[in-house]
Amino acid sequence: MTKPILQVHELSVVFETFGGRYSALNNVDLTVNESEIMGLVGESGCGKSTLALAVMALLPRPPARIHSRSIMFRENDLSLYTEKQMEQVRGTGISMIFQEPLTSLNPLFTIGEQLSETIRIKLQRSGDHVGRNEGKVRAEVVEWLKRVDLADPESAMQRYPHEWSGGMRQRVMIAMALAAKPGLMLADEPTSALDVTTQAQILRLVKSLVSEVRASVLFISHDLAVVAQIADRVAVMYAGMIVEEASVNEIFENPLHPYTQALLSSVPKENAVKKSRLEIIPGSVPNLTHIPPGCPFQPRCKCAMEFGVRCSTTRPELLEISAGHKVACNV
Amino acid sequence: MSLTIDRKEIALTLGVLKRDRLSLVGIAVAVLFIGTAIAVVIFGNSLVPYNPTDVNISDAFQSPSFQHLFGTDNFGRDIFSRCVVAAPVDAEIGFTIVIVSILIGVFLGSTSGYVGGRVDEILMRITDVFISVPSLVLAIGVAVALGPGIEHVIEANLVVWWPIYARLARAGALSLKESQFVEAAKVAGLAHYKIILKHIIPNNISPMLVYSTLDIGNAILYASVLSYLGLGAQPPQAEWGRLVYDGQAYLVSAWWMAILPGLVIFIVALGFNLLGDGLRDALDPRYRK
Amino acid sequence: MSNNVLLRLDGIVKYFPAKGSMFYSESGVLESGSTIHAVDGVDLDIERNSTLGVVGESGCGKTTLARTILLLIKPTSGKLYFEGRDITNLSYRDLAKIRPNLQIIFQDPFSSLDPRMRAKEIIAEPLGVVTKNRETIKERVRELFEQVGLGMDQLNRFPNEFSGGQRQRIAIARALATKPKLVILDEPTSALDASTQAQILNLLLDIQEQYKMSYMFISHNVSVVRHMSDRMAVMYLGKIVEEGPVDELMLRPRHPYTAALISSIPKPNPRARGEMVEIRGETPSPVNPPSGCRYHPRCPFATKLCSEREPQLQELEDRHSTACHYPLKS
Numbered sequence: 012m013t014k015p016i017l018q019v020h021e022l023s024v025v026f027e028t029f030g031g032r033y034s035a036l037n038n039v040d041l042t043v044n045e046s047e048i049m050g051l052v053g054e055s056g057c058g059k060s061t062l063a064l065a066v067m068a069l070l071p072r073p074p075a076r077i078h079s080r081s082i083m084f085r086e087n088d089l090s091l092y093t094e095k096q097m098e099q100v101r102g103t104g105i106s107m108i109f110q111e112p113l114t115s116l117n118p119l120f121t122i123g124e125q126l127s128e129t130i131r132i133k134l135q136r137s138g139d140h141v142g143r144n145e146g147k148v149r150a151e152v153v154e155w156l157k158r159v160d161l162a163d164p165e166s167a168m169q170r171y172p173h174e175w176s177g178g179m180r181q182r183v184m185i186a187m188a189l190a191a192k193p194g195l196m197l198a199d200e201p202t203s204a205l206d207v208t209t210q211a212q213i214l215r216l217v218k219s220l221v222s223e224v225r226a227s228v229l230f231i232s233h234d235l236a237v238v239a240q241i242a243d244r245v246a247v248m249y250a251g252m253i254v255e256e257a258s259v260n261e262i263f264e265n266p267l268h269p270y271t272q273a274l275l276s277s278v279p280k281e282n283a284v285k286k287s288r289l290e291i292i293p294g295s296v297p298n299l300t301h302i303p304p305g306c307p308f309q310p311r312c313k314c315a316m317e318f319g320v321r322c323s324t325t326r327p328e329l330l331e332i333s334a335g336h337k338v339a340c341n342v
Numbered sequence: 343m344s345l346t347i348d349r350k351e352i353a354l355t356l357g358v359l360k361r362d363r364l365s366l367v368g369i370a371v372a373v374l375f376i377g378t379a380i381a382v383v384i385f386g387n388s389l390v391p392y393n394p395t396d397v398n399i400s401d402a403f404q405s406p407s408f409q410h411l412f413g414t415d416n417f418g419r420d421i422f423s424r425c426v427v428a429a430p431v432d433a434e435i436g437f438t439i440v441i442v443s444i445l446i447g448v449f450l451g452s453t454s455g456y457v458g459g460r461v462d463e464i465l466m467r468i469t470d471v472f473i474s475v476p477s478l479v480l481a482i483g484v485a486v487a488l489g490p491g492i493e494h495v496i497e498a499n500l501v502v503w504w505p506i507y508a509r510l511a512r513a514g515a516l517s518l519k520e521s522q523f524v525e526a527a528k529v530a531g532l533a534h535y536k537i538i539l540k541h542i543i544p545n546n547i548s549p550m551l552v553y554s555t556l557d558i559g560n561a562i563l564y565a566s567v568l569s570y571l572g573l574g575a576q577p578p579q580a581e582w583g584r585l586v587y588d589g590q591a592y593l594v595s596a597w598w599m600a601i602l603p604g605l606v607i608f609i610v611a612l613g614f615n616l617l618g619d620g621l622r623d624a625l626d627p628r629y630r631k
Numbered sequence: 632m633s634n635n636v637l638l639r640l641d642g643i644v645k646y647f648p649a650k651g652s653m654f655y656s657e658s659g660v661l662e663s664g665s666t667i668h669a670v671d672g673v674d675l676d677i678e679r680n681s682t683l684g685v686v687g688e689s690g691c692g693k694t695t696l697a698r699t700i701l702l703l704i705k706p707t708s709g710k711l712y713f714e715g716r717d718i719t720n721l722s723y724r725d726l727a728k729i730r731p732n733l734q735i736i737f738q739d740p741f742s743s744l745d746p747r748m749r750a751k752e753i754i755a756e757p758l759g760v761v762t763k764n765r766e767t768i769k770e771r772v773r774e775l776f777e778q779v780g781l782g783m784d785q786l787n788r789f790p791n792e793f794s795g796g797q798r799q800r801i802a803i804a805r806a807l808a809t810k811p812k813l814v815i816l817d818e819p820t821s822a823l824d825a826s827t828q829a830q831i832l833n834l835l836l837d838i839q840e841q842y843k844m845s846y847m848f849i850s851h852n853v854s855v856v857r858h859m860s861d862r863m864a865v866m867y868l869g870k871i872v873e874e875g876p877v878d879e880l881m882l883r884p885r886h887p888y889t890a891a892l893i894s895s896i897p898k899p900n901p902r903a904r905g906e907m908v909e910i911r912g913e914t915p916s917p918v919n920p921p922s923g924c925r926y927h928p929r930c931p932f933a934t935k936l937c938s939e940r941e942p943q944l945q946e947l948e949d950r951h952s953t954a955c956h957y958p959l960k961s
Contacts, residue, residue, distance in 0.1 A: 054824040054826065055824055162912075176914075207688065207852075207892065208688060208892060208910050209688075209914075211897070214897070215907075233824070233825065234897070235825070239897065263899060273826070274825060274826065277826050286859065288833045288836060289829040289832060289858075291826065292829075523743055523744055525703055525735075525737075526735065526737065526743055526744075527756060529703065530730060531727035531728075532727075532756065532757075533727070534723070540745075540756075541745055545747055548747075
């Protein structure tokens with residue numbers, strides 16, 4: 012029986028801005044198990060990044076308003092944590108990597124220094140006073156740089172972030188995220204800014220490292236194909252709610268929610284007839300300040316137009332249809 | 343071809359602006375100033391308690407009182423009335439200087455930035471000359487050369503103000519000419535002059551209109567300085583700087599003649615400065631949350 | 632030159648001077664150099680009523696190539712022939728006469744439209760170059776608007792009032808206005824969501840069918856290019872390393888880079904988590920391209936010959952060429 016490492020219960024996030032009040036997340040439930048890679052897929056604006064930031068308590072409090080029943084990390088409820096307590100969790104309990112490493116790496120410090128900092132903190136927190144020993148820290152930094160396939164780690168340590176290409180920076184970020192041996196790593200579109208060949212290398216690296224370190228990953232992406240390659244389970248989001256959740260094979264072979272189905276068929280496939288027309292989802296993503304009542308996908312849903320009487324009035328719940336496969340659909 | 347301001351932007355800007363008390367003061371001053379100027383143009387002398395040109399020697403040198411809010415001058419004219427009537431004059435001066443120098447500067451700067459090469463070099467050198475000389479001194483010099491009168495005050499200031507806008511416009515043009523919609527226009531085969539007129543200049547102007555609110559106050563200040571030196575408005579025309587000039591001789595005996603109009607200048611200039619500052623902050627993306 | 636060739640590139644080279652510029656070498660480290668070899672000898676033909684896909688990753692020079700073809704920048708050397716005519720050194724004015732036939736759609740729908748112009752004005756702009764008749768222009772703008780699927784009530788709106796997908800439609804309408812024979816598409820859907828991308832791609836296909844125009848479809852997304860193109864050319868560091876019919880290339884790539892590229896495309900099929908063809912290190916920068924075959928430092932099959940002599944494009948099968956000393960076996 013797999014044990015959950017992260018359990019989010021009824022998380023809602025609302026942003027109050029001058030432009031209006033918009034709800035980014037609407038009563039979201041999500042579970043990530045130990046040693047599992049959970050893929051979180053959705054188009055831009057669906058709230059996937061917001062979810063990760065909310066878990067890490069990195070959303071600026073005004074204008075964001077966060078409500079949740081609980082956010083359980085291992086045995087602790089993060090929603091009750093103060094900022095100081097969250098600081099203890101970040102890095103060693105839950106770490107995060109982002110799409111553009113340039114903005115998360117400090118340009119004034121060499122990567123060796125930044126990685127050392129992470130390792131030092133980890134050693135401190137695990138009560139290892141030998142962490143005062145710079146030699147040990149340095150050795151571990153070199154070790155990690157080797158593990159992320161950075162050639163010549165000794166000289167690599169001396170370089171600054173801007174001296175590295177995108178792929179290399181991402182490797183450093185991954186090293187920093189995993190060096191503290193967190194239980195969970197949140198990855199927000201980590202490969203979206205990379206070339207496809209570099210992306211393939213990074214995905215392979217993440218997979219192998221993560222199983223070595225025995226961490227779980229919440230892998231956020233807008234790219235279904237990437238998620239197909241790396242995830243064990245997948246959750247699909249639309250307009251602030253999770254519409255389907257299942258094992259990766261189930262999602263791709265037996266998608267139940269109309270949005271998931273539409274998403275899968277709108278991507279050009281290898282064996283499809285060349286220059287054939289792709290199936291499209293009419294309309295566009297709703298404006299989050301005016302979410303219609305009922306199912307948010309309803310205005311664009313083929314099923315709703317035929318069968319869905321309740322679709323415009325009742326918001327569907329995420330229900331388990333078959334083992335491990337949950338769908339939020341009225342039809 | 344129009345200036346794009348969408349409703350959300352305005353709401354956002356006003357929202358931030360409202361929170362800033364100083365800029366509210368600025369807005370109040372600016373509104374009062376412009377309102378007064380317009381009112382005087384429409385209603386003329388009937389707006390003020392006393393005819394500003396009425397000479398009444400027996401009433402000369404009255405200190406400020408309920409009857410004469412700002413007191414009277416050496417000719418017995420009511421200073422408050424003269425100040426109010428001077429509002430449209432100063433408004434005209436201030437706005438004319440800023441608007442015309444923006445027009446000249448944006449046109450020259452945009453063309454120069456877009457075309458580049460020799461033309462750009464030449465403009466840069468010319469503006470360098472103007473910018474390196476202290477502008478007030480230059481304005482005074484030009485005004486002296488041109489002779490007294492309000493038109494000359496305006497002209498002298500135009501000479502000094504346009505280079506700054508030209509440089510700003512040039513910088514804007516440099517980045518705009520790399521933008522994709524300009525490339526699209528080139529691919530469409532548009533003649534260069536059309537690109538400048540339709541794409542570069544309109545996109546350059548709007549950021550500048552904001553900064554120019556700051557400048558209106560400064561323009562009035564500069565013009566007042568010139569008038570204060572006797573170079574601007576000639577009697578009996580009322581203009582704030584001129585009023586200060588007139589009151590100079592009587593600074594000790596009838597301080598209100600010079601000080602009060604001077605205070606008016608100061609408040610108006612300060613008001614526009616606060617407004618401009620507030621606007622600039624309000625438009626700064628970092629403040630908008 | 633055959634009458635079927637719409638656009639021919641003959642040895643196009645574009646270098647940029649880069650004083651003290653910094654670049655990333657193939658070990659991913661920053662170094663400095665002096666000339667950016669953005670495009671280094673490209674020969675290509677684009678035929679009538681067909682789509683040529685150009686794929687490559689960052690630094691391969693495809694965007695520079697696009698801008699050079701449109702003569703937004705002048706090639707350092709090489710010639711450009713449009714419908715048989717040498718257009719390489721035409722003046723801006725003379726070029727304006729050809730422009731109606733050669734248009735572009737950019738990647739970023741947010742910056743390719745002038746934020747201060749209304750939608751109808753944006754689309755009317757290229758028409759104004761060709762005709763002065765206001766009525767004709769007005770009619771055509773309406774026609775185009777409808778064709779790209781935008782509502783008439785939106786003619787007067789400004790770009791910031793439209794979504795990304797809608798802006799791209801405006802950009803498409805603008806590109807089509809003069810009924811061009813060739814449209815260069817530079818990553819037209821890369822900035823869009825998956826569902827919007829599908830809509831736009833369908834629209835592009837519909838239009839191509841209707842007007843019988845040619846496309847040069849540039850993208851880093853191989854699946855999309857494959858879907859849209861008849862032929863495909865793969866670029867690496869300013870050179871074309873392989874070119875041929877798109878299905879041929881996908882099934883039987885002959886150049887190791889093409890093979891690595893294709894195998895690293897993630898497939899939306901969790902059961903197909905195959906091994907990728909090995910590729911080492913990072914893409915080097917065009918400031919200091921490797922000697923000999925530019926790909927040799929990263930190629931698992933490289934030999935000494937590869938580091939010394941640069942391979943030329945050779946036709947292996949029918950219209951399928953590759954630039955490699957040891958092309959892969961089928």
